Amino acid sequence: MLREEAALRDRTIRSQALHCLAIGKAIEASGIYTHAGLTALLNRLDAETRPE
Template sequence: MPRYITLRPALYEHLRREAALNDRTIKAQALHWLAIGKAIEASDLYTHSELTALLDRFNAAIWPEEPT
């Protein structure tokens, strides 16, 4: 049974562009990003505060017009 999530429009467009660049479907690109995030969190290479700061910088660079 399919389950759905809602994405910010800017995130969806970024996902769509990256999927095209990497010759993936949007679903495959999203799953790829989810796997990367899961691996990074599980690696214990970064603290929670380091990951939060990294995500804040990424969000500001990718979609500065939208609140995080």
């Protein structure tokens, strides 16, 4: 997934990983989502994007 996103965004894999980590950190720090809410959101996203 990192490779695909890095290619789409013209980033290295490392910089894409750091970008994703920064987004995750910001979301957690916002206090808008609980751990359970984030887990449910990520599970739903995984299910929607998983190839069949």
